[in-house]
Amino acid sequence: MTQATEEGRLSGDEVLRVEHMTMRFGGLIAINDLSFSARRGEITALIGPNGAGKTTVFNCVTGFYKPTMGRILMRRSGGAEFNLERMSDFEINRDARVSRTFQNIRLFTGLTVLENLLVAQHNALMKSSGFTVLGLLGWRPYKDAAKEAVEKARYWLEMINLVHRADDPAGDLPYGEQRRLEIARAMCTGPELLCLDEPAAGLNPRESLELNTLLRAIREKHDVSLLLIEHDMSVVMQISDHVVVLEYGAKISDGTPRHVQNDPKVIAAYLGVEDDEVEEVLEEIEEVAEEATHGHQGGQPTGDAR
Amino acid sequence: MTVISQPPRRPSDDRLKRALREALLAGLISLGMFVLYVGLQTTQDIRNQLVLNQRWGLLAILVALAVVGRFLIVYLLGPWFAARKAAKAARAVGAEAPPQNFLRRNVGWIALLALMIFPMAMLWLVGPQKSLKWVDNYGVQILIYVMLAWGLNIVVGLAGLLDLGYVAFYAVGAYSYALLSLYFGLSFWTLLPLAGILAAFWGIILGFPVLRLRGDYLAVVTLAFGEIIRLVLINWTDVTRGTFGVTGVPKASIFGIWSFDFNAANSFGKLFDPELRRPTLNSAYKIFLFYVILAMCAITAMVTIRLRNMPIGRAWEALREDEIACRSLGINTVTTKLTAFSIGAMFGGFAGAFFAARQGFISPESFTFHESAIILAVVVLGGMGSLFGIAVAAVVMIGGTEALRELHFLKTLFGPEFTPELYRMLIFGLAMVIVMVLKPRGLVSVRNPTAFLHERKAVSSAFTKEGHG
Ligand SMILES: Nc1ncnc2c1ncn2[C@@H]1O[C@H](COP(=O)(O)OP(=O)(O)O)[C@@H](O)[C@H]1O
Ligand SMILES: [Mg+2]
Numbered sequence: 001m002t003q004a005t006e007e008g009r010l011s012g013d014e015v016l017r018v019e020h021m022t023m024r025f026g027g028l029i030a031i032n033d034l035s036f037s038a039r040r041g042e043i044t045a046l047i048g049p050n051g052a053g054k055t056t057v058f059n060c061v062t063g064f065y066k067p068t069m070g071r072i073l074m075r076r077s078g079g080a081e082f083n084l085e086r087m088s089d090f091e092i093n094r095d096a097r098v099s100r101t102f103q104n105i106r107l108f109t110g111l112t113v114l115e116n117l118l119v120a121q122h123n124a125l126m127k128s129s130g131f132t133v134l135g136l137l138g139w140r141p142y143k144d145a146a147k148e149a150v151e152k153a154r155y156w157l158e159m160i161n162l163v164h165r166a167d168d169p170a171g172d173l174p175y176g177e178q179r180r181l182e183i184a185r186a187m188c189t190g191p192e193l194l195c196l197d198e199p200a201a202g203l204n205p206r207e208s209l210e211l212n213t214l215l216r217a218i219r220e221k222h223d224v225s226l227l228l229i230e231h232d233m234s235v236v237m238q239i240s241d242h243v244v245v246l247e248y249g250a251k252i253s254d255g256t257p258r259h260v261q262n263d264p265k266v267i268a269a270y271l272g273v274e275d276d277e278v279e280e281v282l283e284e285i286e287e288v289a290e291e292a293t294h295g296h297q298g299g300q301p302t303g304d305a306r
Numbered sequence: 307m308t309v310i311s312q313p314p315r316r317p318s319d320d321r322l323k324r325a326l327r328e329a330l331l332a333g334l335i336s337l338g339m340f341v342l343y344v345g346l347q348t349t350q351d352i353r354n355q356l357v358l359n360q361r362w363g364l365l366a367i368l369v370a371l372a373v374v375g376r377f378l379i380v381y382l383l384g385p386w387f388a389a390r391k392a393a394k395a396a397r398a399v400g401a402e403a404p405p406q407n408f409l410r411r412n413v414g415w416i417a418l419l420a421l422m423i424f425p426m427a428m429l430w431l432v433g434p435q436k437s438l439k440w441v442d443n444y445g446v447q448i449l450i451y452v453m454l455a456w457g458l459n460i461v462v463g464l465a466g467l468l469d470l471g472y473v474a475f476y477a478v479g480a481y482s483y484a485l486l487s488l489y490f491g492l493s494f495w496t497l498l499p500l501a502g503i504l505a506a507f508w509g510i511i512l513g514f515p516v517l518r519l520r521g522d523y524l525a526v527v528t529l530a531f532g533e534i535i536r537l538v539l540i541n542w543t544d545v546t547r548g549t550f551g552v553t554g555v556p557k558a559s560i561f562g563i564w565s566f567d568f569n570a571a572n573s574f575g576k577l578f579d580p581e582l583r584r585p586t587l588n589s590a591y592k593i594f595l596f597y598v599i600l601a602m603c604a605i606t607a608m609v610t611i612r613l614r615n616m617p618i619g620r621a622w623e624a625l626r627e628d629e630i631a632c633r634s635l636g637i638n639t640v641t642t643k644l645t646a647f648s649i650g651a652m653f654g655g656f657a658g659a660f661f662a663a664r665q666g667f668i669s670p671e672s673f674t675f676h677e678s679a680i681i682l683a684v685v686v687l688g689g690m691g692s693l694f695g696i697a698v699a700a701v702v703m704i705g706g707t708e709a710l711r712e713l714h715f716l717k718t719l720f721g722p723e724f725t726p727e728l729y730r731m732l733i734f735g736l737a738m739v740i741v742m743v744l745k746p747r748g749l750v751s752v753r754n755p756t757a758f759l760h761e762r763k764a765v766s767s768a769f770t771k772e773g774h775g
Binding site for chain 1: 609612613616617618620621623624626627628630631632633634635636637638639645753755756757758759760761762763765766769770
């Protein structure tokens with residue numbers, strides 16, 4: 001276990017802090033000296049154009065890549081701190097309780113929906129089965145633990161509205177349900193930080209709405225902080241508390257959704273213009289927006305979805 | 307293209323034309339291929355001169371076979387396959403109906419019961435002498451392969467680790483028993499678990515460096531390890547006696563109470579009539595061995611079924627599906643793979659010790675790659691992961707090759723020089739190709755889920771990934 005050597009380097013309300021992280025792939029600098037932090041209980045969104053390095057940040061945080069430089073600190077609610085950059089991927093999930101989903105869904109398609117959720121409880125079940133030996137002999141507490149695991153899976157199936165599909169192969173589900181199942185599976189590991197890589201990508205508006213409800217429910221009912229990569233600005237603005245914007249591997253803006261939305265650098269990055277042309281573009285945008293509101297009354301794209 | 311001017315054509319007309327065309331093409335190709343190899347034959351006569359024989363008749367037969375065969379395939383078999391495929395697609399894409407009736411649910415127990423009666427029935431039906439063939443050549447032989455294939459199934463079928471060197475652990479088990487019993491005089495029943503533990507130990511030692519590799523690389527390296535163990539056995543002559551093999555491996559005893567040695571004081575033969583003793587003792591030993599390997603198989607099956615329903619078994623199957631997802635869920639994939647590898651190796655070791663006790667003689671010849679390939683073929687043919695399918699595949703493949711030895715009627719068909727044994731492998735290969743064409747995912751191509759909320763539905767293996775780790 002790679003606990004941080006000095007105690008209390010993160011303040012109590014911080015759950016994750018990335019410090020001066022750089023990631024190189026050969027000559028390509030995918031992330032360049034990135035620092036940000038995520039607060040406990042909040043939804044922190046990581047946004048940026050395609051290829052900005054968002055997924056790479058996730059892969060570094062969850063241990064699938066080792067950053068070339070920098071430090072990643074995680075603080076659990078009990079106060080224990082972990083240097084994630086020194087831990088291997090499965091330890092980050094098991095000990096530091098960071099859990100993730102993937103940009104292209106990675107379910108166990110040949111296992112049933114229920115089995116997917118049981119695999120996620122592997123470590124807890126291994127322990128209660130006496131590392132298989134006692135369980136093999138039909139040890140009583142293991143049987144109870146196995147039942148509990150199924151109940152936990154049932155709870156999450158209820159959360160994602162998939163109880164009726166519990167015994168079907170996961171590969172048989174439609175895309176939107178697969179996304180939700182992957183989130184439920186990540187939650188079954190009992191995380192304190194949940195990292196979602198473009199959870200709304202490829203969803204239709206109805207599925208997208210269900211996703212928002214799910215994310216809100218997760219945040220309200222569970223003691224978990226969210227780190228979220230998202231493309232859809234409306235989703236980001238609706239549900240996130242804090243936004244970090246990346247471009248070409250570097251942070252260009254960091255703050256509340258409002259602040260980021262009005263940051264000229266962000267607008268430039270999203271529209272692909274030079275910095276000195278930003279003023280012009282901003283004016284144009286305002287004009288267009290005004291015309292739009294006059295044209296169709298109240299046709300706001302970021303309307304209230306509650 | 308003018309669509310209007312075309313006369314209406316029936317599809318079967320089209321098919322006939324296509325079939326004739328393809329048949330003609332096949333005939334031409336086979337003529338071109340065979341004319342030099344079959345049509346003309348050179349032999350040396352007594353004066354060492356080359357003589358050219360012309361065999362146009364034989365050539366004509368072969369070409370005709372190709373033409374007729376191709377025609378039949380295109381004209382009759384093709385549509386049949388297409389219809390089958392369409393019917394399959396029309397059926398529910400996902401799950402198939404779960405096996406519900408009593409017979410199918412309890413197939414394991416019924417098979418076990420039948421096998422318990424089998425030696426006695428054979429003894430009663432064909433007498434002690436002839437029953438030997440059925441109990442030993444068929445029964446014991448097949449059960450050894452069932453056990454090996456079930457062991458390998460944990461590694462390949464469940465965990466998805468392609469191991470081409472499984473026979474190495476079989477060899478470790480066999481040599482552990484043979485050498486330890488010869489040098490230290492330990493009995494079969496102490497050495498049986500020890501052989502399994504030693505094989506598992508070797509599984510871990512080999513597994514550690516190897517399991518970081520994935521897919522094809524893993525396959526090649528395990529193949530090499532299988533060969534290394536065999537080469538060590540050949541070259542470490544002081545201990546293993548090299549290619550001569552180890553002779554006089556002690557027989558198993560009935561838990562040390564009775565011995566199957568004819569001259570021993572506690573010989574089991576003393577219980578029989580004096581003049582019948584030797585042959586009866588021999589068949590009694592074979593029957594005893596049959597029950598031993600049957601019990602070992604039953605234990606293997608029970609342990610495998612239990613493990614599959616435990617977190618570790620589920621992690622194996624998850625590993626076969628997606629290793630990266632497993633790691634994101636906090637599963638230590640290295641130890642998970644190692645347990646699969648070493649438990650599979652352990653069953654191989656048990657089977658090896660039994661094999662040595664049964665043969666009384668072992669040499670590196672018994673542990674070639676050919677053996678690994680057959681075991682793997684049984685696993686793949688049976689349907690990866692399904693114990694029942696694998697057992698059936700073992701009966702078909704091992705029993706089948708044995709049965710081919712006995713096809714004496716073929717001699718009357720092809721003349722007295724025809725030896726069916728030589729064609730065994732050919733027929734065997736053909737049978738495998740046919741099975742794989744008809745059932746590409748093995749005999750049993752559904753997966754039984756390990757847990758369910760409402761009802762247990764079999765999962766079509768169309769959804770399972772074959773595993774590349
Ligand atoms: N394993 C890798 N090897 C080489 N280059 C990579 C690798 N992973 C990501 N990259 C590069 O890093 C950059 C950022 O990619 P990524 O993090 O996937 O962007 P996104 O913000 O769209 O998720 C891209 O240029 C990508 O090509
Ligand atoms: Mg990405």
